[in-house]
Amino acid sequence: MYDQIVGAALVLLNGPPASGKSTLAERLVAVRPLALNLDIDLIRGQLGGWLNQPTEAGLAARALAISMIDTHLRSGRDVVVPQFVARPDFIEQLERAAARADASFVEIALQLPREEAVSAFESRRRSPTSSTHQNAADLVDLTNATDPLGEMHDALQLFLDERKSAHRINVVRGNIDSTLATLLHTLAECGANW
Known part of the structure; x- marks a missing residue:
């Protein structure tokens, strides 16, 4: 299936925390030789003292990610970015990165009801399976919001x-294979035949 693609693709998997973005990104790149799963939260977690300056760390991680995306797309390889994005700036940076490399850009928005999204995150918070999950919980704990x-x-x-x-x-929820099948179908409709 890999040889059906002409040019590289940059795929943004956007969605609420604990919606399956990272898991879907892992599954996507598993079937694409040298495709990059660029989890920006992992990059942010590698920055010293990031939790003391979360906004600055997030912006620095995204800047590093854009450099990595530029390099990988220009080499003709695909990039998948699982990232919660609720403002246009970063998406516009992704679009420009794809354009610079003459790559396609596909923006995916994972959707689930509010209650399910909150429940999924709280479940993951109780039993984090990675440092990224713990970091996300720590970040949410920093907010002053009543219902972050x-x-x-x-x-x-x-x-x-x-x-x-x-x-x-x-x-x-609970059926990543079904969500993945829908994602693959959507990518195919966009011309990114995964």
Whole structure:
């Protein structure tokens, strides 16, 4: 299937925390030789003292990611970015990176109801399976919001209402294979035949 693609693809997997972005990214790159799963939260976690300056660390991690994306796309290889994004700046940077490399850009928005999104995150918080999961919980704990996860979900939905180019995929909690099948179908419809 890999040889069906002409040119590289940059895929943004956007969605609320614990919606399956990282798992889907892992599954996507597993079938693409040398495709890069560029988890920006992992990069941020590698920055010294990041939790003391989370905003600055997040911006630094995204800047590093853009450099990596440029390099990888220009070599003709695909990049998948699993990242919660509720403002246009970073998506515009991704679009420009794809354009610089003459690569396609596909924006995916993983969707699940607010209550399910909050429940999924709280479940993961109770039993984190990676440092990234723990870091996400620590970051949420820093907020002064009464319902930080609900507010993140709402902000994302409002943002996506303006993002007509984002391809929406309903997440089937507990059935990553079903969600992956829908994602692969969507990518194929966009010309990125994974």
